[in-house]
Amino acid sequence: MPRFSVIVPAYQVQAYLHACLESVLSQSYPDLELIVVDDRSPDACGAIADEFAALDPRVRVVHLSRNRGLGPARNAGLELARGDYLVFLDGDDTLAPHALRAVADRLKETGEPDVLVYDYARSYRTGETVRNRAAAHLTEQGPAPFRLADRPGLLNLLMVAWNKAVRREFAERAGLAFPPGYYEDTPWTYPVLLSAQSVATLDRVCVHYRQRRTGSILGTPSERHLDVFAQYDRVFAFLDAHPEHARWRPVLYRRMADHLATVFTRPDRLPRPLRAEFLRRARAHCRRYRVPGAPAPLAVRLRHVLLRLGLRRTWAALRLASALRRRSARGAAVPLRAVRRAALRLHYRVQRLLPLRPDRAVFAVAGGRGYGCNPGALEEAFRRLAPHVRTAWAAERVHHHTVPPATRRLTPGTAAYWTALARSTYLVHNSAFDAGLVRRRGQVLVQTQAGTPLGRMGLDLVERPAAAAGADLGRLLRETGRWDYVVCANRHSALTWERVHPGGWTALEYGQPRTDVFQRARPEDVARLRETLGIPRGTVAVLYAPVHRDYRRTQRAVLDLERLVRRLGPRFTVLALGLPGGGAPPSVRGDRLDAAGDPLLGAGGRPAADADPLPGAGVRVTPAGGRVVDVGGHPHVESLCLASDVLVTDYSPLMFDYAGLDRPIVLHAAEPEAYEEARGTYVDLGSFPPGPVARDEDELIGVFAGGDWQGARSARLRAAFRERFCPYDDGRAAERVVRRVVLGQTQLPPVVPLDARRPPAAAVARSPLTTVPRSGAPVPSATASDRCPSTGS
Structure with a gap:
């Protein structure tokens, strides 16, 4: 008896069926049967299903004698199902990688509930995937399993069969089946949720819901859309037959009215005569x-009243009035914005005629984000070492709460912002300054950059279209020509920036200001950060920071983190900076430079700091027993580095920062040829890695299982890497910049030698750890080569 029976009805989906079936059979959890129901499809669906059945004994094909519709086709699959749980999938959709493994783990964790509800993402022709907007209802916090009465918000999710795993015995006992006609999911899903004695949720995208341009049932005008009325007759007949569910009648009435209003207002469903x-x-x-x-709510009640009274002309008039109001508001906004821009330009010109203020400084980071990164470290040093200079931070209003109380808050695009840019002597940024900025005589522009460059940047991206999409070379040259100083972490950075960001600026080769905190932090600070992140005491915290892949239209997970923590055992927790949210590009907070191009070229790029004021905000625990923590929304990457014991990355420049902590670094060198072709690197990590190198997931597990990640060889590699790239990161980089730029000092604090620096030790003592459990696939040899395929020079 298999664990899952995956039922796929197929009708006129020959272009998508291969991907659908392949997504099921390639799951990392193989204990399944795949039942494909050919609903007398006039295309090649039946032949495709037969080909899969000939290649894989887990596939069973049912050929119906006539076209019966989606509901009866699913019922035909139900009659053959032998699995513990029923999983439905439409023939043009796909299962996400490792989805069934995540479902199986969650079912086991929650005690085999009757129903498990999981999430989906809409998949578009462009390759973009957008997660369900109602995903908040799938939170795994709180008791599980539960009854629908404990979490009624589940009824706000899309009422479909393919976002649930249903226990087969429960479905048979309750007599659940699909009716004929359109909207057949409605009389199935409501009884399923209402009848279930135990329900659980999985906060993970398991299905990619294909948004077809043409051919989908719900996107085709037809009189069959009138079937929705018969389906709701069946729903309320179920309530009449089960008086114990009468409390849900008001909720289902509202859901019905909303559904009918949706069908009526969608122009692609009802032919005009109907x-x-x-x-x-x-x-x-x-x-x-x-x-x-x-x-x-009032708007909902109004919509229901119009439906109940059948006021078609009133409905149409209100919709027309609403559309006209929105259109007129958009039309009026255009000239108003133009007038406002003109007024601000005039205001800025007038302010530039006034004298500069030598006691004013403005700081900002890419994207108008919150306080942090190198500008944040310098702003703190300004207040500490040059208290006569009043500082201001420019950020969008939503990020103002991240700015220290002693620092003035500015909103980009306001009159106060332009006044500050016109009158302040010191302007500090980690990316491109405002495009409208005119550098005045006497102003000092300090460019901090956002880290040590690993992937190619600036002028070196011109011949790499995958990495430099939307590049603006003219803007780059204008921008770099305005700089006075560029803060450089090391000689490698100074030489690289001078070549790819040419200008008459002066290099301040003083270290990375944002890593000063690594030398100032104390063990109690590390303990507090770990507690905030929920890292259990005695657990090895692995910070996972993958890089953005320019050559991929959509970002996907390179590592199966849940499998990783299962194999490594309970003493490991993963802090993931790169969990894909329903197929969306993974967060690359640790990847300060290699994200979607050089921001100076106008090709985007993620900022180095975010704006969440709470130490633990933006942290989400994912499955695998809570040992994978999504920290993609955490405001400060430096705090994550301090809280972790080891860094796992591929080509993220975060490795240069992390080396200053003198903690282990492990490279997961995935797809080096593709990354080199699309982006290219300045450092050959194959011949000069910061630690052990693993070429695939199993080899990475072996590195940890055998202890290589914290062995003597790892320490030797890290020491050489640290000596080359962290020569000045002694905790006083920001101080040296302020003393040189603001106070005009030439005798700067001497650099503390590497062997004399005392960054806080990792929270977990470096000692032999529990080995990886040997269940499942065998683990390769624990040793891993110090070399990987060359990634550039």
Whole structure:
């Protein structure tokens, strides 16, 4: 008896069926049967299914004698199902990688519930995937399993069969089946959720819901959309047959009214001659099933009243008035924005005629984000070493709460912002300054950059279209020509920036200001950070920071982190900076430079700091027993570095920062040829790695299982890497910059030698750890080569 019976009805989906079936059979959890129901499809769906059945004994094919529709096709699959749980998948959709493994783990964790509800993401032709907007209802916090009465918000999710795993015995006992006609999911999903004695949720995208341009059932105008009324008759007949569920009648009435309104207002569903008929039947249904006094917002109540009264012309008039109001508001906004821009330009010109203020400084980071990165470290040093200079931080209003109380807050695009740019002597940024900025005589522009360059940047991206999409060479040259100083962490950075960001600026080869905190932090600070992140005491915290891949239209996970922590055992926790959210590009907070191009070229790029004021904000625990923590929304990468014991990355420049902590670094060298071709690197990590190198997931597990990650060889590699790239990161980089630029001092604090620096030790003592459990696939040899395929020079 397999664990899962995956039922796939197929009708006129020959272009997508291969990807659908392959996504099931390639799951890392193989204990399944795949039942493909050929609903007398006129295309090659039946032949495709037969080909898969000939290659894999887990595939069973049912050929119906006539086209019966999606509901009866699923019922035909139900009759053959032998699995513990039923999983439904439409023939044009796909399962996400490792989805069934995540479902199986969650079912085991929650005690085999009747129903497990998981998430989906809409997949578009462009390759973009967008996660379900109602995903908040799938949180795994709180008791599990539960009854629907404990989490009624689940009824706000899309009522479909393919976002749930249903226990087969429960479905048979409850007599659940799909009806014929369109909207067949409705009379299935409501009884499933209402009847289930135990429900659990999985906060993970398991299905990619393909958004087809043409050919989808719901996107084709047809009289079959009138089937929605019969489906809701079945839902309320179920309530009549089960009086114990009567409490849900007001909720289901509201859901019905909303559903009918959606069908009526979608222009791609109802042919125009049927609109009056649909509204007449909607009026009858609303009157028949209405529950007086059911609470609802005013706009919803108005919509329901219009449906109930059948006021088609009133409905149309209100929709037209609403559309005209939105259009007129958009039209009026254009000239208003133009007038405002002109007024601000005039204001800025007037302010530039006034004298500079030598006691003013403005700081900002890429994207108008919150306080942090190198400008944040310098702003703190300004206040400490040059208190006569009043500092201001420019950020969007949503990030103002991250700015220290002693620092003035500015919003880009306001009159106060332009006044500060015109009158302040010191301007500090880690990316491109405002495009409208005119550098005045006497102003000092300090460019901190956002880290040590690993992937190619600036002028070196011109011949790499995958990495330099939207590049603006003219803007780059204008921008670099305005700089006075560029803060450089090391000689490698100074030489690289001078070549790829040419200008008459002076290099301040003083170290990385944002890593000063690494030398100042104390063990109690590390303990507090770990507690905030929920890292259990005695656990090895692995910070996982993958890089953005320019050559991929959509970002996907390179590592299966849940499998990784299962194999490594309970003494390991992963802090993930790169979990893909439903197929969306992974967060690359640690990847300060290699994200979607050089921001100076106008090709985007993620900022180095975010704006969440709470130490633990932006942290989300994912499955695998809570040992994978999504920290993609955490405000400060430096705090994550301090809280972790080891860094695992591929080509992220975060490795240069992390080396200053003198903690282990492990490279997961995935797809080096593709990355080199698309982006290229300045450092040959194959011949000069910061630690052990693993070429695939199993080899990475072996590095940790055998202890190589913290062995003598790892220490030797890290020491050489640290000597080359962290010569000045002694905790006083920001101080040296302020003393030189603001105080005009030439005798700067001497650099503390590497062997005399005392960054806080990792929280977990370096001692032999529990080995990886040997269940499952065998682990390769624990030793890993110091070399990987060359990634550039």
